[in-house]
Amino acid sequence: xxxxxxxxxxxxxxxxxxxxxxxxxxxxxxxxxxxxxxxxxxxxxxxxxxxxxxxxxxxxxxxxxxxxxxxxxxxxxxxxxxxxxxxxxxxxxxxxxxxxxxxxxxxxxxxxxx
Amino acid sequence: xxxxxxxxxxxxxxxxxxxxxxxxxxxxxxxxxxxxxxxxxxxxxxxxxxxxxxxxxxxxxxxxxxxxxxxxxxxxxxxxxxxxxxxxxxxxxxxxxxxxxxxxxxxxx
Numbered sequence: 001x002x003x004x005x006x007x008x009x010x011x012x013x014x015x016x017x018x019x020x021x022x023x024x025x026x027x028x029x030x031x032x033x034x035x036x037x038x039x040x041x042x043x044x045x046x047x048x049x050x051x052x053x054x055x056x057x058x059x060x061x062x063x064x065x066x067x068x069x070x071x072x073x074x075x076x077x078x079x080x081x082x083x084x085x086x087x088x089x090x091x092x093x094x095x096x097x098x099x100x101x102x103x104x105x106x107x108x109x110x111x112x113x114x
Numbered sequence: 115x116x117x118x119x120x121x122x123x124x125x126x127x128x129x130x131x132x133x134x135x136x137x138x139x140x141x142x143x144x145x146x147x148x149x150x151x152x153x154x155x156x157x158x159x160x161x162x163x164x165x166x167x168x169x170x171x172x173x174x175x176x177x178x179x180x181x182x183x184x185x186x187x188x189x190x191x192x193x194x195x196x197x198x199x200x201x202x203x204x205x206x207x208x209x210x211x212x213x214x215x216x217x218x219x220x221x222x223x
Binding site: 033035040041042043044045048055056089091101102103104105106107108 | 122204213
């Protein structure tokens with residue numbers, strides 16, 4: 001499978017716990033994006049990387065959220081001290097540089113915070 | 115004002131008809147425009163992109179862009195029940211895309 005891969009597909013956690021999601025982009029893609037989507041809404045931008053550099057982070061992203069892409073390949077998104085409002089689908093996307101942001105999405109990780 | 119606005123729908127059309135989906139955006143510096151299709155419980159799938167004013171056709175899909183009016187549309191000809199999904203408009207300017215909330219399309223057999 002050469003698409004964007006995300007793990008886990010589903011995560012149920014208790015409020016206050018930390019969670020980490022992983023994204024493996026399409027191998028030749030330099031850019032990697034994290035979005036969050038709740039029911040009835042479009043994807044909301046969280047952050048993006050060009051290779052290993054985190055180039056932009058949404059102002060909506062609290063300091064409980066952190067993302068890394070240490071070697072310019074896979075990325076992780078960690079949420080510390082989860083809250084019920086963090087329940088959402090977390091989508092990862094990748095794109096090759098210079099394609100005017102043509103994003104290809106993974107299947108997402110559905111987070112439920114109890 | 116939202117950066118990208120779409121009518122949430124549902125937009126209901128009979129099978130074989132033309133479905134017309136519309137989107138407006140607020141950032142005049144926007145350079146790239148996309149339409150994504152999202153089936154229930156699935157992730158968004160890119161179906162069309164357009165960068166210049168005018169029309170762009172791909173099979174049954176036509177994207178239309180009018181930068182002066184800050185307006186993007188998607189036409190789906192010969193609509194099929196399998197086209198029933200949420201259609202997301204997305205706008206970019208050299209970094210991450212901004213998405214609208216989507217329009218739900220229902221194609222009635």
